[in-house]
Amino acid sequence: MTSRIEVTEKIIATKVGRGLKWSDVAAKVGLSKEWVTAACLGQMTLTPAQAAIVGEIFGLSEEERRWLTVVPYKGASADAKPGDPLIYRFYELVSVYGPTLKELIHEEFGDGIMSAIDFRMDLRREPDPNGDRVNITLSGKFLPYKTY
Amino acid sequence: MTSRIEVTEKIIATKVGRGLKWSDVAAKVGLSKEWVTAACLGQMTLTPAQAAIVGEIFGLSEEERRWLTVVPYKGASADAKPGDPLIYRFYELVSVYGPTLKELIHEEFGDGIMSAIDFRMDLRREPDPNGDRVNITLSGKFLPYKTY
Amino acid sequence: MTSRIEVTEKIIATKVGRGLKWSDVAAKVGLSKEWVTAACLGQMTLTPAQAAIVGEIFGLSEEERRWLTVVPYKGASADAKPGDPLIYRFYELVSVYGPTLKELIHEEFGDGIMSAIDFRMDLRREPDPNGDRVNITLSGKFLPYKTY
Amino acid sequence: MTSRIEVTEKIIATKVGRGLKWSDVAAKVGLSKEWVTAACLGQMTLTPAQAAIVGEIFGLSEEERRWLTVVPYKGASADAKPGDPLIYRFYELVSVYGPTLKELIHEEFGDGIMSAIDFRMDLRREPDPNGDRVNITLSGKFLPYKTY
Amino acid sequence: MTSRIEVTEKIIATKVGRGLKWSDVAAKVGLSKEWVTAACLGQMTLTPAQAAIVGEIFGLSEEERRWLTVVPYKGASADAKPGDPLIYRFYELVSVYGPTLKELIHEEFGDGIMSAIDFRMDLRREPDPNGDRVNITLSGKFLPYKTY
Amino acid sequence: MTSRIEVTEKIIATKVGRGLKWSDVAAKVGLSKEWVTAACLGQMTLTPAQAAIVGEIFGLSEEERRWLTVVPYKGASADAKPGDPLIYRFYELVSVYGPTLKELIHEEFGDGIMSAIDFRMDLRREPDPNGDRVNITLSGKFLPYKTY
Amino acid sequence: MTSRIEVTEKIIATKVGRGLKWSDVAAKVGLSKEWVTAACLGQMTLTPAQAAIVGEIFGLSEEERRWLTVVPYKGASADAKPGDPLIYRFYELVSVYGPTLKELIHEEFGDGIMSAIDFRMDLRREPDPNGDRVNITLSGKFLPYKTY
Amino acid sequence: MTSRIEVTEKIIATKVGRGLKWSDVAAKVGLSKEWVTAACLGQMTLTPAQAAIVGEIFGLSEEERRWLTVVPYKGASADAKPGDPLIYRFYELVSVYGPTLKELIHEEFGDGIMSAIDFRMDLRREPDPNGDRVNITLSGKFLPYKTY
Amino acid sequence: MTSRIEVTEKIIATKVGRGLKWSDVAAKVGLSKEWVTAACLGQMTLTPAQAAIVGEIFGLSEEERRWLTVVPYKGASADAKPGDPLIYRFYELVSVYGPTLKELIHEEFGDGIMSAIDFRMDLRREPDPNGDRVNITLSGKFLPYKTY
């Protein structure tokens, strides 16, 4: 009896043990490194074909591969302690800029939200003479509230 | 005896009362709409010259303008209830993608964080035939941990 | 300097003082009682025309009506104590049936969510010889997660 | 020494391992998919006859089947992390619409609650040209407060 | 613009100021001291006739009396700090005896709950040579879970 | 190395496995079903003679029986999730009626508390043509605060 | 309309304004400084005679004096921030020595508690060549759990 | 690989299994029962000589004895559930008397705290015709805040 | 009726209104800027002579000056939101380095703590070609735990 969390832990431990890179895993799956890493960390659902590739890379059993195709319980993985400084900086940005995002999105689009489901993300290195920067682009569909 | 929170509340109420737009305020200040909105919402520190422009727009007294030039206690403003659906979606993204951001930033840059201080943000409408999207670009300097 | 919360409190107090009914307010606005009540309780954004009708009913000033057209900070209103037995029963249903909803929606639709934005609700009395029942129909668009 | 939680985990793992569907399980039990899924997830109590059918499907031992007939400690199962986006949307609905539900139920029925015990739920796909919708009907007996 | 909380506070302050007793108030209303005290403390809904009697006793205005007839947001009143030793003892009883109540009610009645809505309570002094005792009888309808 | 929690879990699992009833256990111990169930669930301390009877019924080892005679860390047992609907109803009663209990006990007895230690409880079925009721009598010594 | 909290705040402000000492107040009341200070801080109930003395000292009105004779909602007063270092040291002692107190009291007395109601406290300066010490004696009646 | 928590659990289980008494353990160590019990419960650091005596009594291995000489992470032990009625009474005393302790210590000593480090405690039975009492004396050095 | 919090707010508002600097205030008081700022922010107790100087600078009344000489309830002031990025960095340091500080202090000093009472702090600018640094020196007396 395995569970998705155990499969995630096995993937992480195998990655450390074999010194694998997420970008290489993503290239083999044929999708973005952002989506594939999230899927390997237990946040997204794979098709059987994708699960076969990931299972091959990380040496997963048939049952473990099947867990990859089941919709997981999402949200920060068991290993992610909320106090981690890197992740906290993103929480701080939401805290400092949250009302600003609310004001500007409503000013441009009216009442509604930016979807966190119909969503994609792109993370890249932005060269800079004063020290390279982390550049992240978020793109989510605007979903308007409707009257009824 | 005023406080920065009262100045923020006055700015918000005046904006509603006069039907002002943040992008127009930003154009008069001569900086991005993201930084200026954050400043008007009590998250950034203005120079006396910037405070004079903002004070003119919102009809602030001399003492209220001076509060704008004092470093504020930052973090979600008094009016922002954490349960707001638009702001929550950003928390959800940090929860779902937090470990992915951690893995990919470390894979590209090594141990360290994306600065939330040496940081800028750009929010714009991304036209899309399936419904326009909210597009947000985050750019923060990478700060490496060092041995000593 | 008013705020949306003060407008909501004024609407509630006026409703009690004059003995108004939400269904009558909704009929005058010409929309469902569910949406109109939510809007009057500070959860939805009205058009100027809708705000004029609501403002007329509750005797709101020009500035107070304008607040109704500003996107509010949503989530349980200031007056709603989480310990209220009626509201708690709905929390309990989410707690008892949450995983069931997750399993059945994924079984029918795959990975994704029921939108809480592109959403409508209908509440009615369901006559029953053993005691009438509260009947609530929820309808939310299914939003699938996508690979990228 | 087993426990109900272990029986639930075995049922979930077996379902994934054998690729079973809740609607098929419900058909064999002869009750709704909503009630049967909740029961399999450890939220409802089965009769010995129902437990025999479920035990047959999931290969449960005699002792495990007996646990299914014991009233369980209810509430979100051990596997359900509250941060899951699908389940959170329901919490958000309670937060945004909670006071509205309270106002409208009291307006229609007077002081009391919608029972979460004498309750049934029906979830189905609602075809829609703009994207199919999740349609959920809740029906709970109204229970009035009484003077004494 | 008053609110139910303000009416409750006025009732409490008037009771202290005039040295009234809850049992006398209940006698005038013609119902139990338990229900009437709960109603005066903002937990129950009065009929206009009952509100007239209570309003007379506590010198309430017409608008304040009308608030007594509106279903209140229930749960511990604003004045009740959870750390109060008398109230805490009841929480402790739920903590120490909660699982015992669950086991014994299920053993006697099967799966279901004791209603907290179709409920009455009686509190009286129980003379005892070793020191008088507080005797409280709770009576709530048993509500069974049903299959569907 | 066992612990009281393990002994409690063994008692519960044995009860399910053998289909025992708490009232029968209590009859053999010769005390009330309320006290004996609480003791078996790890909330009370048994004498060696009582532990021998309970140990006999549940097949406990010598060491496990000795744990029953050690004063336990009390409060809701490890298996009791606070979200359980039956137990929650009692919390709700404390929340809705807490201030009422405080007012009426002080009105009758003066400043002090109802003891949760010098306390007994009796739970029985109350036949009722509209549906049987759960009837619970609480009796706790009144303990007055004293000056010094 | 006053409340006990307002009376407490007036007593504290008057004490600061007039430079009074708690030990002098206690001497006039004729009881210990521990009980009298607790009563003035809103934790104990005064007799009318005691309230008259305290009212005289702090210049309280008739209504304010009557509040002193009403049983208060107890627990840390509104002014007491839990982070205060002096008060925290006592919490730390409970955390570090809590299990020790439990073991030693049970070893000496059996199952039961030290009453926090039938309780008295004495605080005095303990001269010491290495720096004077705070010496506090707690005395509470032992209350045994009883079978029934 | 053991840990201090495992050593504590072994000591507790051995004490129950052999029916030992803390006061006897303390007598063999030659220190107070308060300090020795706290040390055995994982709150204090033993010297190698003390660890040898304790290790002898509880049958600890060489590695387990060494853990007793390592400064532990202090605070309520893993076994201590905060809801335990005996321990809660001490929390209640801090809540009810915290501000009183603060006022009286400052009145006697000025600004500073009672040390929880340079501290000793003595617990004894106080015979009383109305029922014996638990008598606890706390003695902690007063540490004044200093200007600089 | 003033309170220490109101005095603190007046000091802060006056500082902003007049453009004062903490280091100048400290120079007039004749103590370190760290202690004087903490005192002005409501964390330390002033002598009457110090209060006279501070009262002169900030235009405080006689009663407000007296509040400065009363030991305050300490801990983060009412204006300090815990989410502030500057203050959070210090919390993060305690989180990341807390166990390290514990290990190294115990390795050097044995069991005990660094006093936060007999404590002083010095903050200065540390010039650095790669960007100036904030340099903070903490000095607290080591307090050993003692056996008894």
Add this chain to the structure above:
Amino acid sequence: MTSRIEVTEKIIATKVGRGLKWSDVAAKVGLSKEWVTAACLGQMTLTPAQAAIVGEIFGLSEEERRWLTVVPYKGASADAKPGDPLIYRFYELVSVYGPTLKELIHEEFGDGIMSAIDFRMDLRREPDPNGDRVNITLSGKFLPYKTY
């Protein structure tokens, strides 16, 4: 399948078992005791060469050494209970002095923060005739907020 937490626990247990000192470990690594201890406690990332030295000292396997070179999830380690008195004193300092640090850093540097990443710490014994002191120097780069 190991994890970083297991490696940390092994390091701690080995240190206790062999009686090693952090300062000796640091000397062998050739870096400060502060950084090396933090790294061994799972807070910093080692180079393969550093991991080889640490692995040698603590007898780590090849896979365990590789975990030391993976960026860890940071923040208080699993063993660190927040209630520990030594670590709490640092939290208390942040609580008492947090606003002071904010005021003085902003007065000296303007809006920005002290980096917790580009940071170093030095802990040493400060001899003092009244009792030696713990002396800790913190040095973090000042990072200014910028307009954009």
